[in-house]
Amino acid sequence: MASRLPLYQQQLMTAARLTQRSRSLHVGASRSLSSLAMQGRGAAVRPVSKLMRSALQSSNVNNSSLFSLGGYQVRTYADSIVKVPQMAESITEGTLKQFSKQIGDYVERDEEIATIETDKIDVSVNAPEAGTIKEFLVSEEDTVTVGQEIIKLEAGGEPAPKKEEEPKKEEAGEAPKQPAEPKKEEPKPEQKTEAPKAEEKPKAPSAPKPEPPAQKQKQEPAASQQPQPGSREERRVKMNRMRLRIAERLKQSQNTAASLTTFNEVDMSSLMEFRKLYKDDVLKRTGVKLGFMSAFSRACVLAMKELPAVNASIEGPNGGDTIVYRDYVDISVAVATEKGLVTPVVRNAETMDLVGIEQAIANLGKKARDNKLTIEDMAGGTFTISNGGVFGSLMGTPIINLPQTAVLGLHAIKEKPVAINGKVEIRPMMYLALTYDHRLLDGREAVTFLVKVKEYIEDPRRMLLGI
Template sequence: MTDITVPTLGESITEATVGQWLKAEGDAVKKDDVLVELETDKVSVEVSATEDGVLGAITAQPGDTVEIGAVLGRIDGGAGGAKPAEAAPAKQEAKEESKPAAAPAASGGETTDIVVPVMGESVAEGTLSTFLKKPGEAVKKDETIAEIETDKVALEVPAPADGVIAEWTVAEGTSVTPGSVIGRVSASAGAAAAPAASAPAPKAAAPEAASGDRPVAPSVRRISAEAGVDPQNIPGTGRDGRATKADAMAYVNAPKAPAAAAAAPSAPRETGPREERVRMTRLRQTIARRLKEAQDTAAMLTTFNDVDMGAIMDLRKKHQEAFVAKHGIKLGFMSFFVKACVNALKEVPAVNAEIDGQDIIYKNYYDIGVAVGTEKGLVVPVVRDSDDMSLAGIEKAIANLGKKARDGELTIGDMQGGTFTISNGGIYGSLMSTPILNPPQSGVLGMHRIEQRPVVVNGEIKIRPMMYLALSYDHRIVDGKEAVTFLVRVKEALEDPERMLLEV
């Protein structure tokens, strides 16, 4: 007997709502069969069987709230598991005959499932964007055969074994979850012909999905009933377009449009002869959603200052050759900014904190996100434990993360957990801007281009290399005095870098 338990659902998620059971008590199940769907505030999660057997007692019913590790039901294994399968009705036998798994029997070769890899902490689903191999094509173990887009990065799916693509069991554009089977590889070269006939199988599922209403989870049904809305009208981001609890909450809490606007058709407008419509990538959709959430959620305010970059420019010019000779990397501006921000964050900890419900979480570590623009969009990889790193260490870390960003090799782990963000619009020529927060962080510093400007120094007008600095902060947690103090401390550190490095 094996317990069916609630898996780890992601960072900061401690409970879920039981959606629907896809198997009934007494049904025969195989390892990796999806048994039940759980809903969190963010995504739908599938719980699969960990072994072959028979579904025994179901202890958690649809609509129940369960915590991580809670028992949902049990699988009875062993020889007893065969009897329910033999006793299955003719309807079940007909379903088994129609499964695409029959293709390997025709080829005579063993097959290996192609499984969606783990996508990273707190990422529970992605979109299968591209198949790089067609049914019947030969593949080698670990060769990339498909790509999956998550909210943050693109993931490659490797071939699990040498052989031939026997079939794809899902279609491009389908939402998939870690551990789910998306296809099979046949070890026999003779599999090339037979699987090709079963390749259209994923598309055959489309009419079934289109017929009738979408399944509605208990949590969505409850929220819809309380708000007096039709759950079928809620746009879904879950599996097969199903609405999640988060979708329902967003829908009922959204500002209501005027009657005229509500009556307007929801279909996309027609494009003109000189226009082109391109669907946003999953990454771009996430960027748009998160930036809008930051504006809607935080009490965002921006304060400005300027800094004389002359001292740092002189320091770099004086020691650049020796620095490169010793460390193998150039001394840039960003490492000074990271150091200056860390020192300021230690003095003004609210800027390094976040709001969690009615609590404030103060972070006694300094993981600085560095915004990087790529062809696919803005990403924010994180330099971990910046306070323990030298200028050379910071420069190397930033260079490595920048290369991974440009090559599309950033992982979820590279971009999670930042406590504060620095964005450098100056590399594009920006003179001044108001950066947007990266939730749940409470502060982001905007750098800009260095410009020769006349300033008064000791009563004299001089031309100095000046840069505008902008600190956007969440006014719910950071007071104006703290924000100004933080920015002044950054300015002081950059204008006198020797004191910053000596920590005096």
């Protein structure tokens, strides 16, 4: 019967018979099948490996497979190629910023092994299966495209036996415990301490004296490296992809939209008192820290009901020939990160109350700071709110985030003397700035919108009533 079997099966059966000490024969092989590692002992190992190499080179045997012959199991492992994952429809390439692992490291399935920087976010590359990193096919800072092969992973296997090394270290650590016994004879070492007299002798010779000049020589070049008074230096740093994209988008906004900014001043007294009364109760019941962003978001949503053009956009060829009105409000919240400004989106804000909006903003802010934002978190947005006040900005003119029509800028709260019913009072005041696209919004509509936002903030009860 054996003669009727293919040659590779005959070879495998012969190999199995030669290793009867083990009921399971494991063979680890690379894709090239150039190196084989086998479990087994005795003089039969070498001829067995030759037979297995010849058998596995047959096209009838698949890599990374498990098969059985004559009651014996044979397992082969092959290389797995890790590719750049699909990121988003609008993103086709990125910069490989860093590898999280080194060659030879064992990784679990879905463990992060590299990070790719794109125009909008950082994308992590995860291991498709458990294995050992065998080769990096690209270098850090290389531009990579979707689907490109970047890492060769030897699938299967087991992590390196780190636990076996640890006891060795412990044994080495136990060794010094033995000389602890002679420590009882501390008086003898005290006598040895008298020996330093021999150490005092070297102080007399002039041999060590040359050392200070050597130190001076080392200090001299260090001093020469320091910038001289009046010297001017400059350094050049390449812009990362996110910064390049931000620059491109902002310039596009200036060149496309007919931007104009209108200002107003809002008294924050009522809103601050409202927050003071309920923030502890809200935190205790929901775990949400009540801030001001939710109130301004809610005020904008209510104002848009009367002025829907603020939530609209211009689309179409040649700069746009169609106005798109929306019955939903997706608010982009500007968040500053180390790499640049990002604008994650609070979706369907018109359906949320103050606590819901605040919770959504807090979650997005945390994801932004932890560099965990996804493409879905960033996509879309119909209106933007930017709070420069957290950095101390008194007044500014925000830039429209195309294709949106307007952006609201919040600023620092400052106490100022204000005339209230004919009397001068000190009130916490904030400047509001609304930059809008004059192609779609007239001045009357923009000013009316900002005034309504001001009215809602100065009387928060109106927001609760929706009037």
